[in-house]
Amino acid sequence: MTTLDESKAPKGKRSGNAGEKSDDPLMVMSVEKAFRVLSAFGRQHPTLNLSQVASVTGMDISSAQRFTHTLTKLGYLHKDSETKRFELTAKTLDLGHHFFRSSRLVDRAMPYLMHLSKETEETVNLTTLEETEIIFVSRFLSRHVLNTDVIIGTRMPAYCTAPGIAMLSRLPEDQAMAIIDKSDRKQHTPSTTWQRDALLAKIRETRAQGYATAFEEFYLSDASIAAPILDHRGRPEGAVNIAVSCSRYSREEVIARFSSLIVATAHAISRV
């Protein structure tokens, strides 16, 4: 008997049980379902058998059967023929790879990130903003770091990260605050800035000085300094940041050593 957090088995009525409004004639629901199946796998559920797929995704057994079959045929799932359990394959990396190869932002940023990484010998990241979160798009690890938790594709809340605040600071203020308001804010560490007015102040300060900082706001002992990358219309399309351990730099040292470097790099990547 498997104990799965089958969020809420919708006991499927006839209509598409996907999310809410099924009345979008251009929406191909099968695609959403396929992705639902794929994202059922993760740290919590590295492998799933058929009925687990059904219960985790809230689909009936037949649908689970059809979609696992389809995704296996397409090569995104692998089925162990003796345990009958499914798992994701390395082919799932293809999509992200396509993105990486096609992104003009990544293309422009890459050499600068590389240079920054060698120059500073610290961890350097490229992130983008999606909704209320930042996504790590590219990452150059410093030799000092042994944090294997943050990798390409990792998401973090924008409000408590330097890149997040850096990007928000270049959005129209109402939009930035709309994102803040949408965020599920909580105090991850004792030094997390999470209150609305404090965040507004931080955003304004960041806009004025051109870079954002975050000291132990999400992870303890993590310090970060970031600057926004702007597109040709002046809108933020990403951020560069340098992340170091608090044990090795004081707040002042981080700013003194990296602020102008990070601002210059972000500016060079921008195409305002």
Place this chain on the structure above:
Amino acid sequence: MTTLDESKAPKGKRSGNAGEKSDDPLMVMSVEKAFRVLSAFGRQHPTLNLSQVASVTGMDISSAQRFTHTLTKLGYLHKDSETKRFELTAKTLDLGHHFFRSSRLVDRAMPYLMHLSKETEETVNLTTLEETEIIFVSRFLSRHVLNTDVIIGTRMPAYCTAPGIAMLSRLPEDQAMAIIDKSDRKQHTPSTTWQRDALLAKIRETRAQGYATAFEEFYLSDASIAAPILDHRGRPEGAVNIAVSCSRYSREEVIARFSSLIVATAHAISRV
């Protein structure tokens, strides 16, 4: 007028024009089409408008419309509202991220790769085998390297890479040679091993000595040494390799310095 390599517009008859046999009652064709749309984007086509999507994927305009709409709604595509052009979003990194988080192989390998990377100060990779290709799953860059061409998700032909040969060497010989035969072999560089019998010899030698090497077989000035990671049944489920520049090491030095290290690491990650 856009000149796109619309491979062959199948001039769609009624039946599912996906690939070949459409007579698989469990196959959900819409899923395949969705992925077809997503993989239309890449280095060649960083952005596409609606009709280009249609011609590149070989779908009619209505389907292109439906699938771009769907994928945009799901967040994998972004549509620039003034140019009406689509591009992939960073959300495409999610799937690969799920894979990364769920893979037991990655989980086991990570600390060893890290250690190897610090120990040697060279580029270290984890790869898996898919059909005739290896896929880069994890990668620790050395400071020396400025090759931004190989990234996570990159594929290379197995037959002319050290990790590829390392994995093939632990497959039953007929299976290994079946893969060799399926491969589209060509002489990428003057030193590419590409002939069937030469490859067979190489595979046998690799099996005997426990590690594989490749010197400028795919990229010029690239040297690589790899060992296979075995699962509990002794089947290869991946490979670790160290890649260096030929200008910095001779063939003998590579072997002398790294062979036992790479074999030991691969063995430690294995679970025979």
Place this chain on the structure above:
DNA sequence: TATAACTTATCGTATATCGATAAAACATCA
């Protein structure tokens, strides 16, 4: 050995997807 849980295969039905078409928006050029 009996029972339960799960996987695989089959099939009639209804609906979600298809693809043609038309309207609207946009671009190009005489």
Place this chain on the structure above:
DNA sequence: TGATGTTTTATCGATATACGATAAGTTATA
């Protein structure tokens, strides 16, 4: 400026496609 062609957006009826119930087959459990 208006005419012409291209691309995008919206609509809709037909039916192939995906649905989901169920049965048969397989593996695990007691």
